[in-house]
Amino acid sequence: MPEGDPPLSLRDLDAIGVSRLKKVGPKRASALAEMEIHTVLDLLQHYPRRYLDRTRQARIAELLADEAATVVGTVLRGSTRRIRGGRSLTDIVITDDTGRLKLSFFNQAWRERQLAPEATVVVHGRPTRYRGTLQMTNPVVDPVGDRTGRIISVYPQSDKAGVRTWDIAGSVNEALNRCHDRRIADPVPAAVQRSLGLVERHTALNWIHRPASMEESVRARRRLVFDELLRVQLQLVRRKRRLELHTAGLRHATDGELVERFWRNLPFLLTDSQRRVIDEIASDLAKPHPMHRLLQGDVGAGKTVVALSALLAAVQGRFQGALMAPTEVLAEQHLETMVSLLGDLSVPDASRLGGERPLRVELLSGRVGAAERRRTVAGLASGEVDIVVGTHALISEGLEYRALGVVVIDEQHRFGVEQRAVLRDKGPGSVTPDLLVMTATPIPRTAAMTVYGDLDVSVLDELPPGRVPVATSWARTPLEETGVWSEVRGAVAAGRQAYVVCPVIEESEALDVRSVIETHERLTDDGGELAGLRVGLLHGRVTPAEKEATMELFRSAALDVLVATTVIEVGVDVPNATVMVVLDADRFGIAQLHQLRGRVGRAEHASVCHLVGEASTPEARARLEAVVSSNDGFELAESDLELRGEGTLMGERQKGRNDLRLASLRRDKEWVERARTSAIDMIDADAELSRHPDLLDEIEFMLGTDDVEFLLKS
Ligand code: ADP
Ligand code: MG
DSSP states (O other): OOTTOOOBOHHHHHTSBGGGSTTOOHHHHHHHHHTTOOBHHHHHTSOOSEEEEGGGOBOGGGOOTTOOEEEEEEEEEEEEEEEGGGEEEEEEEEEETTEEEEEEEESOTTHHHHTOTTOEEEEEEOOEEETTEEEEESOEEEEOTTOOSSEEEEOOOBTTTTBOHHHHHHHHHHHHHHHTTTOBOOOSOHHHHHHTTOOOHHHHHHHHHSOSSHHHHHHHHHHHHHHHHHHHHHHHHHHHHHHHHHSBOOOOOOSOHHHHHHHHHSSSOOOHHHHHHHHHHHHHHTSSSOOEEEEEEOTTSOHHHHHHHHHHHHHHTTOEEEEEOSSHHHHHHHHHHHHHHHTTOEEEOTTSTTOEEEOOEEEESTTSOHHHHHHHHHHHHHTOOOEEEESGGGGOTTOOOSOEEEEEEESGGGSOHHHHHHHHTTSSTTBOOEEEEEESSOOOHHHHHHHTTTSEEEEEOOOOTTOOOOEEEEEOSHHHHHHHHHHHHHHHHTTOEEEEEOOOOTTOHHHHHHHHHHHHHHHHSTTSTTTTSOEEEEOTTSOHHHHHHHHHHHHTTSOSEEEEOGGGSSSOOOTTEEEEEETTGGGSOHHHHHHHHTTSOOSSSOOEEEEESOOSSHHHHHHHHHHHHOOOHHHHHHHHHHHHOTHHHHOOOOSSOOSOSSOOTTTTHHHHHHHHHHHHHHHHHOTTOTTOHHHHHHHHHHHHHHHHHHHHHO
């Protein structure tokens, strides 16, 4: 590479195919391609899986029985033989200049090929004494080739493609050497790097692959993690600011009579948390640009009151409010709750000076009759309907609002960004209504910054007083299960009601339906656990009318027990129901179990949730134990992230580069915050990053526009 050329950007590195490297011929190139390594950039971003610190290795002669140790040696010989039970035993003998060590592997005959004579290997394990000599059974082994040096990088390798960790190390080494003169460009402002104590990118890429000390690898990782997170945050913050700057919003009057009256009429006092969140929202509403806020609150935290306060702020300024729910059942339930909380509020009547008329709240869903629907649609266009509650019917084409001022979307995970955008576009003229998105699926704060990074986030982190926490237990044995059913009968005898939720069967609604019907039969047959009780059945295949009829029977306590699929997961609110039984509980995720549990414990009665069934995997066991031991949605969200990793949060990527290769939303929490703060500072100073064209180019190149859309949808 000629001298004097500018440093290499990531885009430049991506334009150089790996076959340009000396050690990469056609065969190696196609093997690398199989590992998704096509360019020098791919190669440099194929980061070591871990490092071996050879200064911490032991000599074979110094090994002690039962003390774990790492040794480096050369393979002398290996052999495999059949042993009892049709198993095989492979013995490999290694040596350093102080002695010999036998490694034993059960049923891993391929080790003989992997650990051929003369190969240098790093072995980690716990030696045991066998017939007077030390040996290691099933140790962790890393072949390292003939690499020397203090720290050895171990790469994810592919046995299938036949690419070994030292092959990768060799190519990485060559690539880094060839970048040496031109250097790798660093588009992140030096001031930002300095203030965070970060090393330069060129250095970081060298240190992550060939550190001289573990300290160097740590500092390198920190810098590269920051880069990944900064790119995402810059994209999100930029998008958020654009929305704020380039869309005209409404300045709502937030301290009017109507909202005050609403609070005074409530049958309870607002919690501190509700008050704080209502203030946060009010201050957004009073600003000239549109609100774009996420409200997170655990099940039962009291989000409806908060939503109503926002909707009424619109109404008192003679605008309209809309609340969109993911299902008809939920929309209807919201309407019911809202009507009861609103009481008989009246609003100023535009047609009579100083006069008043009752506040008008209407439902718009697929189930509303044609005549009523026509009236509501006309009322929205004329402005006589103040608040409308509905499903996605609210965004149907042709539906006109006279002056839509505030939009609340409940349970955002069921809607996509596009739907949010359509509802926003229903504002008066070119004005964008304020948007509040509510979710009862808490996600940890730093994850929220990444997944919902273009929204401001408010958190309701306090439950209304007097709630008796739901006691959760896990019934693993048939005997314990019998106890669960007798508890259900006991609760019913005491005048309470119960839910029985049936398992989710791999994405197949048909199978779910069959399972719930069978369970219903089994429980209610003569001699069944719930024989003689009034037991309803609800699943995804019953008609909306039947579903509503069943819900109504349950609500009015004409049914004792409701056997259902997860259709009851969100929002169903029957305070008299105090027992939740979840069958085959290990088939549900943590968030889902917590949501289900939230269906009980909605009044002053003590409530219980029984998780039934054995755990099929250690992970399922950890999940169930987490749900049993905590009632805190945020704490559970953290456990969920621990157990499942962020893959589930970010979703599976369909295409494009995964830009979070090193960064972990769980391990690198403080770096998520730092990246966000840096991004906000940079965008505040330079909204379109026009003073940082290289960085802008890098973001566009690395993320593209689709990728951020994708992040937001998950
Ligand atoms: P969420 O939608 O967050 O799950 P809701 O808004 O449905 O919760 O509220 C759950 C229940 O708590 C409702 O019956 C509601 O009337 C009641 N509630 C809300 N806020 C309070 C409060 N501050 N004090 C007492 N009860 C409250
Ligand atoms: Mg709710």
